[in-house]
Amino acid sequence: MNYVPHEYQDYAKDFILEHPACGLFLDLGLGKTVITLTAIIELLFDYFEVAKVLVIAPLRVAQDTWSRECEKWDHLRHIKISKVLGTEKERRLALHRKADIYIINRENVEWLVKYHRWDFDMVIVDELSSFKSPSSKRFKSLRKVRPNFKRVVGLTGTPAPNSLLDLWSQINLLDRGERLGRFIGNYRRDYFEPDKRNKQVIFSYKLKADAEEAIYKKLSDICVSMKARDYLEMPKRVDNRIEVSMSEQEMALYKQLEREMLLPFKEGDIDAVNAAALSNKLLQMANGAVYDENRAVRLIHHKKLDALEDLVEASNGKPVLIFYGYIHDRDRIAERFKVSEIKTSEDIEVWNQGEIEIAVAHPAAVGHGLNLQAGGSTIIWFGLTWSLELYQQANARLWRQGQKDTVVIHHIITKGTIDEQVMKALERKHIGQKALIDAVRARVGGRNDEC
Structure with missing residues (x-):
């Protein structure tokens, strides 16, 4: 070319x-x-x-x-x-x-x-x-x-x-x-x-x-x-929030872990030794399952899976790319849907040929430099990330020049949980990031040429 x-x-x-x-x-x-x-x-x-x-x-x-x-x-x-x-x-x-x-x-x-x-x-x-x-x-x-x-x-x-x-x-x-x-x-x-x-x-x-x-x-x-x-003429982008709610019993478990940093179970406790570990455990619980001290998976709820099923059904066969946060997220998604994970160059090629209806990926695995826009235009965040960099880079696999369709980015958020704080944190960090980018932005072709 x-x-x-x-x-x-x-x-x-x-x-x-x-x-x-x-x-x-x-x-x-x-x-x-x-x-x-x-x-x-x-x-x-x-x-x-x-x-x-x-x-x-x-x-x-x-x-x-x-x-x-x-x-x-x-x-x-x-x-x-x-x-x-x-x-x-x-x-x-x-x-x-x-x-x-x-x-x-x-x-x-x-x-x-x-x-x-x-x-x-x-x-x-x-x-x-x-x-x-x-x-x-x-x-x-x-x-x-x-x-x-x-x-x-x-x-x-x-x-x-x-x-x-x-x-x-x-x-x-x-x-x-x-x-x-x-x-x-x-x-x-x-x-x-x-x-x-x-x-x-x-x-x-x-x-x-x-x-x-x-x-x-x-x-x-x-x-x-x-x-x-x-x-560039970037494709239109629509960001959508899908809120789900845990039952009173499920939320009580969440609040107990949040308050006491411990959930006792006969087969193995769910515990957090510090604030960072607690954040990790709460994110898992918001997604519906959490690892206990023995790395066994404790199922808490299936609300996000139900919301995901609605989104997949509404897509009417149109390809969707689902970003998960934890291995147990991926495994539970795979139990309910026929999915293909994007991990290799061959996976990318098959996706871009439009041959994968439901793809799953960890944002860190596709976070940089990969072009996936030919395979679909719908992203679903099953589990959120604290990393602004991973979030932006993952979204940019589909929302980029060359995308022919409107890109729709769904965020499945469990109400009353750390999910809501993650979204706010990503927005706050974006403000600082935007300030840095704007401060050294090049002005080309008639624009102010000062950095």
């Missing part, structure tokens, strides 16, 4: 060429992969600035997305790709193959840094936000070799999925601490102050006055943001 870039795609490509270190906060569906690949071939074959490129990506994206883009576009077909995936032996063989671009999944970054002599002069971090934790091994490993490569591009649509604290490690990989400081402690001290705390134990931080604007200003020269609605 002949590649005729949109104006915004040329703008983003030129931004990469002009900035040895940069972050592209591109909204879902804007073509970040083809943009980056186009910049790479110019740097490889026109400017001769780089000779060996490493792409770090989520596993499924590393397996399929980058190579498929090269196969899709005429101007990219001559690029030689080596996928550094699989067993250690397979990874070592892949590193020894002659190629232009080497692609590795992010889980193996630590291994690569430890056992391979670093000879990459350009690094692309696809889904930069997966390096948001400064304590993670992948961040520490890549930071160690950061002085050894002269060009780096960070790609993401959700740079601050939880708070602006998430930005420090991501920007540090780009500029080595030039803008937000070399240490997370200094960044936290300069721009944040303690929020929730218990004496000397600080549980969360909040931005200082005017800190948000100051952070955006610091990043404006190396980060560019684009929202899909500014440049």
Whole structure:
């Protein structure tokens, strides 16, 4: 296929060429992969600035997305790709193959840094936000070799999925601490102050006055943001909430666990050792079942399954994609419906051919870089997630450019439970995310060109 870039795609490509270190906060569906690949071939074959490129990506994206883009576009077909995936032996063989671009999944970054002599002069971090934790091994490993490569591009649509604290490690990989400081402690001290705390134990931080604007200003020269609605004709989207109610007896069990963090059963108790564990257990109960201390599944109610049955029946054979939260969710759904789980490249192909009527998937399994819009336009969230990033990315598998139908996203919510809080939390986080994106949004083709 002949590649005729949109104006915004040329703008983003030129931004990469002009900035040895940069972050592209591109909204879902804007073509970040083809943009980056186009910049790479110019740097490889026109400017001769780089000779060996490493792409770090989520596993499924590393397996399929980058190579498929090269196969899709005429101007990219001559690029030689080596996928550094699989067993250690397979990874070592892949590193020894002659190629232009080497692609590795992010889980193996630590291994690569430890056992391979670093000879990459350009690094692309696809889904930069997966390096948001400064304590993670992948961040520490890549930071160690950061002085050894002269060009780096960070790609993401959700740079601050939880708070602006998430930005420090991501920007540090780009500029080595030039803008937000070399240490997370200094960044936290300069721009944040303690929020929730218990004496000397600080549980969360909040931005200082005017800190948000100051952070955006610091990043404006190396980060560019684009929202899909500014440049694409996105399909219409309808968000729908389906509320279900537990019986008095079922709600009493829920409230007891919420209050006492324990539900005693003869065969095994349901208990939560801390607030995070309690949140997890309450989400499970809202979905209808929960694991006990022995990992046995305790059935609580079937209200969400009944609502799901109504939605499937109303679809009249139209394909639906159901996102589940826990294995027992998937298993209970599979007991009531004939479903196919989307896990492999072959599953994706069958779905996109319209041959799957009811598909199930965990949002983390399809969260990045996969195009599923050809197979259907209806999403059902059976179990919600606290992760704004997973939520947005999962929805974007169907709600993206190329979707021909209105995308309907159903959320099955159990009234009076943590489900309601999750939805509110996702909305609150989206406000902060939107502020960050808007602050560094590119203005192309007559728009204000300031970041």
